[in-house]
Amino acid sequence: MPLPPTIPDPDLPLLQRFAAGDRAALGELAQRFEAPLMGLATGLLGPRQQLAADAVQDAWLRVIRSASTFQARSTVKTWLYRIVINRCHDLRSTRKTPAGPVLRLAEDADEPRPRTEQPTAEHDRLDPLRAALDRLKPDQRLLLLLCYHHDMTLTQAAQVLDIPVGTVKSRLHTALESLRKTLATSLGPSFSAARAHEAAP
Amino acid sequence: MTDTSTTTQTPLERDLAALTAAPALDSARPLWQQALAQHDAAPAPAPRSIFKRPINQRYAAAAGLLLLVSAAIIAAILPARSPGAYPAVDGGALSLADLPTSAPFADSSRSDGGSIGLAKDDLSRAVAAVAEAAAPTPVFEDRLSENASRSSAKAALQSIQSRSEPLKPTSAPAPSSPAPAASAPATATPAFDPSLFYDRLVIRKANIDLKTSSPSQAALKAAALVNPADGEFIQSSNALSDISATVTLRVRSARVDDVLAQLRALGTVTTETQSGEDVTDQMVDLEARLRNERRIETELIALVEARRGAPLGELMSLRENLDRARERIERLAAQRERVGRQVALATIQASFSSPDTPAPTKASEDTFLDRLALATSRGLEDFGRSITKLIEIILGGLLVWIGLGLLALIFIILFRRALRPNSYEPPPRA
Numbered sequence: 331m332p333l334p335p336t337i338p339d340p341d342l343p344l345l346q347r348f349a350a351g352d353r354a355a356l357g358e359l360a361q362r363f364e365a366p367l368m369g370l371a372t373g374l375l376g377p378r379q380q381l382a383a384d385a386v387q388d389a390w391l392r393v394i395r396s397a398s399t400f401q402a403r404s405t406v407k408t409w410l411y412r413i414v415i416n417r418c419h420d421l422r423s424t425r426k427t428p429a430g431p432v433l434r435l436a437e438d439a440d441e442p443r444p445r446t447e448q449p450t451a452e453h454d455r456l457d458p459l460r461a462a463l464d465r466l467k468p469d470q471r472l473l474l475l476l477c478y479h480h481d482m483t484l485t486q487a488a489q490v491l492d493i494p495v496g497t498v499k500s501r502l503h504t505a506l507e508s509l510r511k512t513l514a515t516s517l518g519p520s521f522s523a524a525r526a527h528e529a530a531p
Numbered sequence: 532m533t534d535t536s537t538t539t540q541t542p543l544e545r546d547l548a549a550l551t552a553a554p555a556l557d558s559a560r561p562l563w564q565q566a567l568a569q570h571d572a573a574p575a576p577a578p579r580s581i582f583k584r585p586i587n588q589r590y591a592a593a594a595g596l597l598l599l600v601s602a603a604i605i606a607a608i609l610p611a612r613s614p615g616a617y618p619a620v621d622g623g624a625l626s627l628a629d630l631p632t633s634a635p636f637a638d639s640s641r642s643d644g645g646s647i648g649l650a651k652d653d654l655s656r657a658v659a660a661v662a663e664a665a666a667p668t669p670v671f672e673d674r675l676s677e678n679a680s681r682s683s684a685k686a687a688l689q690s691i692q693s694r695s696e697p698l699k700p701t702s703a704p705a706p707s708s709p710a711p712a713a714s715a716p717a718t719a720t721p722a723f724d725p726s727l728f729y730d731r732l733v734i735r736k737a738n739i740d741l742k743t744s745s746p747s748q749a750a751l752k753a754a755a756l757v758n759p760a761d762g763e764f765i766q767s768s769n770a771l772s773d774i775s776a777t778v779t780l781r782v783r784s785a786r787v788d789d790v791l792a793q794l795r796a797l798g799t800v801t802t803e804t805q806s807g808e809d810v811t812d813q814m815v816d817l818e819a820r821l822r823n824e825r826r827i828e829t830e831l832i833a834l835v836e837a838r839r840g841a842p843l844g845e846l847m848s849l850r851e852n853l854d855r856a857r858e859r860i861e862r863l864a865a866q867r868e869r870v871g872r873q874v875a876l877a878t879i880q881a882s883f884s885s886p887d888t889p890a891p892t893k894a895s896e897d898t899f900l901d902r903l904a905l906a907t908s909r910g911l912e913d914f915g916r917s918i919t920k921l922i923e924i925i926l927g928g929l930l931v932w933i934g935l936g937l938l939a940l941i942f943i944i945l946f947r948r949a950l951r952p953n954s955y956e957p958p959p960r961a
Contacts, residue, residue: 353567360563365553368562373551383562390566459546478547510543 341406349397356394363407364390366480367414373475374418376460385417392417408489415472415490462512470505477502590949594942601938732814733807734870735784735877737791743798746883750776752797753881756790757782763876775884781876794881810870817870821863828856 341362347355364386371382392413400409463471477487477498488495540548743749750768757763757780766779782790791803831853838845 356563356567357561360561364562365555369551369553372554379554387562387566387569390563391570394566394570456546456550459543459550463550474547475551478544479551480548480553506543513543 339402339405339407342402345393345397345400345406348394349400356390359406360390363410367410370411370475370479371414371418373479374415374472375422381421382418385414385421388417389413404489405486408486411476411486411490415476419468458513458517462509462516465512466505466508470501470508473498473501474505474509587949590945594945594949597938597942597945601942731809732811732870732874733784733809734873735787735805735807737787737805737877737879738802738882739791739794739800739804739879740802740882740884741794741798741800742886743883744885745773746776746885747773749797749883750778750881753778753780753794753883756780756793758786761786766878773885774887775882777880777882780879780881782879784875784877787877787879790879794879798883810874814867814870814874817863817867821860821867824856824860824863828853828860831856 341359344355344359348359367386367389368382371385372379375381375385389410393410400406404412463474466474473487473491476482476490477484482490484495484498488498491498493501741749754765754768757765761783763780763782763786766781768778769776780790787805795803831849835846835849835853838849
């Protein structure tokens with residue numbers, strides 16, 4: 331999905347500078363995107379920080395190798411996100427990330443806590459949500475995490491996924507409904523209470 | 532998320548955002564620096580690619596394997612059609628290599644000089660020579676074999692027509708004791724003529740109506756036209772009336788025109804019709820089936836001989852099969868004889884009537900409405916046959932088509948995945 335010609339890509343000059351040999355430009359680009367990319371990779375791969383770091387590092391490696399051939403048919407941000415998402419898919423399939431929360435908790439016991447400064451209580455609070463996401467279809471999980479990620483707009487999400495914005499909206503609606511149903515099934519009355527609280531003004 | 536009315540996010544949406552919240556990173560060793568160092572330490576390897584695109588090796592291997600398996604399955608299903616493996620006789624198919632040394636049109640019991648005999652050694656040699664000279668493909672061999680059978684049948688016909696002995700009714704041959712070709716008379720061995728390859732075997736019929744003052748006399752004269760020495764005969768005669776008489780003659784096909792000309796001289800012709808039925812294909816088919824049945828019979832006899840000590844049940848089963856094969860052979864041979872006789876002797880029906888007798892009315896099928904009804908009926912029959920054939924094709928090939936379609940679909944999916952390992956990543960620029 332090409333970018334409309336009237337909107338300039340603010341990240342393109344940095345990539346072009348890097349392609350021309352300016353390594354510092356990559357640092358500036360990383361300052362803008364490394365943390366958000368890491369966040370998305372963490373969401374996609376689970377709380378295992380090392381796996382997410384591997385995905386992002388691999389993505390940077392690809393950027394370094396392909397920067398000179400980038401043709402700006404999409405924005406740099408869209409490109410970066412696509413690369414990271416693909417690396418996450420690859421790692422998830424090759425390393426067989428467990429889908430269930432029980433297995434994940436068992437693995438977490440062997441792994442050090444993530445480097446994020448996320449409080450443990452907050453981390454534990456999100457576990458049911460992670461488990462519910464894992465039960466969704468991969469496309470729905472990706473859509474939910476991408477659309478609510480950082481400052482991602484629906485247009486950008488559509489560009490990353492290479493689908494129309496209208497399709498993103500309809501799929502997002504469906505994915506949210508599925509997630510709510512899954513949560514209601516797993517959490518039972520507590521989720522219903524939360525829904526009631528959510529609906530209250 | 533912007534672009535939507537999500538300025539007020541629900542708790543669920545806030546939790547979703549929290550799942551991908553940007554973490555605090557290790558500032559000592561950023562990931563991009565590690566990637567840069569990794570790149571410096573090991574530059575990008577030369578891409579192993581075809582079509583200048585990266586290849587997912589696993590999918591490519593799976594696609595290749597699928598292709599190989601499909602090719603093996605297709606090769607196993609399709610019959611081998613190489614010239615070396617071409618079957619001599621298989622289920623009625625004819626081949627040069629399997630041309631018999633005895634006459635195909637005559638059996639042992641007919642090699643007595645009065646039979647429709649034909650020594651086929653010459654024919655086989657000639658056909659083989661033509662085939663060799665033309666460096667035949669298997670398809671050409673098919674045509675040659677078919678034409679060889681036709682020519683042999685035609686030659687047999689000629690032998691009938693050229694001999695002076697009358698035809699004798701014969702019984703079906705004993706399949707296990709084929710007559711040697713040498714026993715056939717020399718006159719019954721026509722020289723090989725390549726033009727016979729494309730001749731047809733036709734059952735000829737003719738009807739002629741004449742006006743004459745004395746029908747019974749005319750009928751007697753007509754009956755005298757047959758030459759019993761050539762096997763010709765009077766099939767039926769009704770010349771008792773002075774008003775009308777009918778005589779049906781069976782004469783050699785080659786003499787039909789001559790006999791008709793003589794009949795025309797017996798009166799005034801009011802109606803004359805001729806018709807012909809091409810039975811070449813039927814004859815070729817009969818030959819092939821007969822040859823196949825004889826082969827089966829020979830094999831069964833060999834089996835019976837080899838299994839003399841076998842249990843009684845097995846022997847009885849073999850005997851039953853042998854009996855059935857012999858029965859089929861006799862039936863086919865009789866059928867072939869009948870068709871051959873019809874081809875050899877044409878039927879001429881001559882009707883004589885006095886001038887006072889009203890002319891026979893036209894056949895009802897000559898009226899427009901009857902022709903229309905006949906055409907409609909035939910059209911409906913053809914339509915029914917075509918529908919049946921279509922259903923046969925669809926149902927018969929359905930499983931094959933579904934299987935091939937599935938294989939093709941899997942191959943396409945694997946191939947696309949092999950060429951596009953990262954579904955969301957834009958293709959690398961050249």
